[in-house]
Amino acid sequence: MTTNPAWRPATTGRRLVALGTIAAMAIGLALAAPPAVGAVDRLAACAVDPATPKRQLRALWIAGVANIDWPSRTGLSAQAQQDEFRAWLDLAVQRKMNAVVVQVRPTADAFWPSPYEPWSQWLTGTQGANPGYDPLAFMVREAHARDIQLHAWFNPYRVATNDDPGLLVPSHPARRNPGWRFAYGGKLYYNPGIPAVRDFIEDAIMDAVTRYDIDGVHLDDYFYPYPVAGETIPDAATYAQYGAGFDNVHDWRRDNVNLLIQEMDQRIHAAKPWVDFGVSPFGIWRNAATDPLGSRTSGLQSYDAIYADSRLWVKRGWVDYITPQIYWHIGFPVADYTVLTAWWSDVVRNTGVRLFVGQAAYRAGAAGQDPAWQRPEELTEHLHYGRQHPEVLGDVYFSAKDVRADRIGAITRLVGDHYSRPALAPVHGTATAPPAPSITSATRVSGGVALSWRPGGSSGPVSYAVYRVDGAPAMDPCLFADARNLIKTTRETSFTDTTADPTRAYTYYVSALERLRNEGEPSAGRAVTGTGAFSVVVDNGGTGFTAGPNWGTSNYSSQLYGADYRFAEPVAASDPAWFRSTIPSAGSYRIEVWYPANAGYNGSTPFIVATGGGSRTVTVDQRVNGGQWRDLGTFTLSPGTYNLVGVSRWTSAPGYVIADAIRVTRL
Structure with a gap:
């Protein structure tokens, strides 16, 4: 590359570009070969997201x-x-x-x-x-x-x-x-x-x-x-x-x-x-x-x-x-x-x-x-x-x-x-698209969902595209019109989807691509069930809890959750005690807190919630309503493992602030 002054960078159509059956759904990013009979009208009605192009x-x-x-x-x-x-x-x-x-x-x-x-x-x-x-x-x-x-x-x-x-x-x-x-x-x-x-x-x-x-x-x-x-x-x-x-x-x-x-x-x-x-x-x-x-x-x-x-x-x-x-x-x-x-x-x-x-x-x-x-x-x-x-x-x-x-x-x-989703490389030229693979297994494992498949023919595809659809909807070509459901491309015949939410049901599809990147029909869908609603409790005695040296430990109150709870004097500094959790996927979650109540505890304890849009603070009167789950509200959370709920010491109200346990439930 060149390195030159400001006006320069500082440091006969021979091949028609065909997209193959699924790739023809990619909203005209290239000249397309005719898709399967009957698909054209359906593809024309597909709503596509320009932020998730199929080919790029x-x-x-x-x-x-x-x-x-x-x-x-x-x-x-x-x-x-x-x-x-x-x-x-x-x-x-x-x-x-x-x-x-x-x-x-x-x-x-x-x-x-x-x-x-x-x-x-x-x-x-x-x-x-x-x-x-x-x-x-x-x-x-x-x-x-x-x-x-x-x-x-x-x-x-x-x-x-x-x-x-x-x-x-x-x-x-x-x-x-x-x-x-x-x-x-x-x-x-x-x-x-x-x-x-x-x-x-x-x-x-x-x-x-x-x-x-x-x-x-x-x-x-x-x-x-x-x-x-x-x-x-x-x-x-x-x-x-x-x-x-x-x-x-x-x-x-x-x-x-x-x-x-x-x-x-x-x-x-x-x-x-x-x-x-x-x-x-x-x-x-x-x-x-x-x-x-x-x-x-x-x-x-x-x-x-x-x-x-x-x-x-x-x-x-x-x-x-x-x-x-x-x-x-x-x-x-x-x-x-x-x-x-x-x-x-x-x-x-x-x-x-x-x-x-x-x-x-x-x-x-x-x-x-x-x-x-x-x-x-x-x-x-x-x-x-x-x-x-x-x-x-x-x-x-x-x-x-x-x-x-x-x-x-x-x-x-x-x-x-x-680039929120993967993308298939643009097609190089016309060719016979490879036949659909067959998914041989789709199994829940500790790290996600393990998939295996076999090619649909002896031609030996160069690579595969893996799609994941929420739930078990009817097969629809529009599912593949852009990359919103594309989660992986690979040259292997197996893949573990580590981003799968264990609580949610999915249907997986796999398609094959040949050397010119033409994509064949998708496999038959393979469904996996979820485990039900996601819910997790983080106690102050577990590995998901951290607090500084100014936080004491007590089992004085019979309203505690687990073996003990943590307490600290209010000061003009945050010094939060943190409850850390793994959130499996983006979505709406209810967050509840448990604390023992006492007339000498704090009447305006700040609970900090790390939402997907930034931190939110909810104050709780810990003098009353102890010994039960107290609802902080419903929050939109991002996936990942991170400090989710903090109990801050920064409050002008008198009395100990208490950190005992939280419960997170997907809605």
Whole structure:
């Protein structure tokens, strides 16, 4: 990804997109193959929630160059590198993302044992040094174990981040073939105008495609070098040799890049039709002042500056997806996020090319950024705007470390607003959807509900989607129209739903997805019963109770619950005694308290209840009505284990405050 001034980011429809039977319910997020006979009218009536889309790419860019993300530094052991990468995948799972875009060829080198190029210096610190394992094989295996797509990210032309060929390992192709390279702006590049160079780059990339089970090939925005003041690209001799038929060097340069894109598209899909091919170009193709087909912007034009005719690639169908780096805020006058999102949506419309937006996570809350990026809601508003454009099928975030940093809570806000449920990756092309699996068991266990299933045929689905519906409603395709009932995707044939409320009845369904992500019919539903109403008592003598040293213990009153109760003098400080409980699911709960009463106890004891919307305080006269359950009220509680009810000492009334027991009952 690029790092430049404010006007640049700081650091023929070939395949119709078909959704398969269930996926056709995903509210037109892609062109759909005809669903099962009779389903169309029913699907049209489905109410869908735009906050829980069925299909959406959610991805992290994991950059290797300069150790931006992974590995975090050179010289780490193989085990340390692997632990770091697993942590990135775990972050993606936590944030309900379904893909990672990992840089595997940052500077004409490799994160796999390539027969074409040396081991990357960003792994060990020494170009050509074996890291002791195969990183790409490891990354694919670990990503797929979590049902996360892995798109391998290649920088096509950059050879080195310095301009000294003597620093390259002696066996480096750019050193053995000095005529293939040029220096510009303090860096070394392969010359895009030499046909042998283009063939070599494609061969190097195709080695990874053919040998590894990657889900996509991803090129970034570096084509011809970004302009450097006072320098000219030194390719005049190459143009003289190969530029016949072109009126000027600029059209010839664009054609060189176009050939790389077109040929990569052909070679990837000839080898593996299911592998996605995508590019993340600079966010501005051309400005409308230069070209009426351009956007209402006034920044650098990638068509002219780096010879990337990204609009043509979409219109010719040479890419499966396009991920423009729209790294500017809403309202930025030079390049408004909304203007560019609308422009790219118009470009991809009716082409079959999917649009994923490159999002500038690195800017949110970062020092030195425009004040707009100090707003926690800036990024989430980008996705809200994207909902107005059905062509926007997902987002990719630069970069992983910034998603993890979550400055000013911007990522937490975005995930809460848009990623409350998992999502299936958008469909890549048409195919026969796999048959419905059969659920073989659905059993209540101590940790939730354990599910097992078997495939519906011998074709071997790539992954499965697990749905959970409250109660036992009649089978209805609308249950699967969006992701509100989707709880998991997995490549296994079993799963334990640890979020299941033990008191509630559910019906589970499982569907299968093949390599192009077409989804088949769901299985027959499998119901599990609940245990009845949830109710729990927490006594002061149990593990769910905590209190500070100023709380005494007594069994003086015969109205106590259990063996004893706790008491404390009132003070002008909270110092609460806490009752901790596990709430199985969000909902309405009645909370009751038990205390012994005495005329010398406190007439205005504050009970603090941690509700889903914030703490609420209820005062209780503990001089009366003791020795029984006293109703504090009905509260909306969030799921989880936490300090639920506190007895505060902060009261102006005289007399001991008492903490004895609470009872929580789901309504």
